[in-house]
Amino acid sequence: MMQSCYFCKGKVVQQPTSVDFWWGDDLKIIEHVPAGVCTQCGEKYFEAPVYTQMERLAKGASEAVRQFTVDVVRYSAA
Numbered sequence: 444m445m446q447s448c449y450f451c452k453g454k455v456v457q458q459p460t461s462v463d464f465w466w467g468d469d470l471k472i473i474e475h476v477p478a479g480v481c482t483q484c485g486e487k488y489f490e491a492p493v494y495t496q497m498e499r500l501a502k503g504a505s506e507a508v509r510q511f512t513v514d515v516v517r518y519s520a521a
């Protein structure tokens with residue numbers, strides 16, 4: 444596991460995190476994913492098996508623990 448961030452060289456700590464995972468047009472948010480998180484820029488690092496398991500969860504029909512709606516906003520220049 445990474446000890447320092449690939450991008451900013453910040454310190455990477457192990458902590459469970461929420462991941463927004465797109466599968467095609469489907470967005471799933473997966474909670475409590477074991478990850479390394481950069482304390483400086485927030486970049487997340489996952490072990491390969493964890494990533495594989497997230498894919499499986501996103502593709503599969505695993506029961507949602509809860510749902511919420513998300514606002515989609517179109518970019519427009521100020």
Ligand SMILES: [Zn+2]
Pocket residue numbers: 448449450451452453481482483484485486
């Ligand atoms: Zn970083």
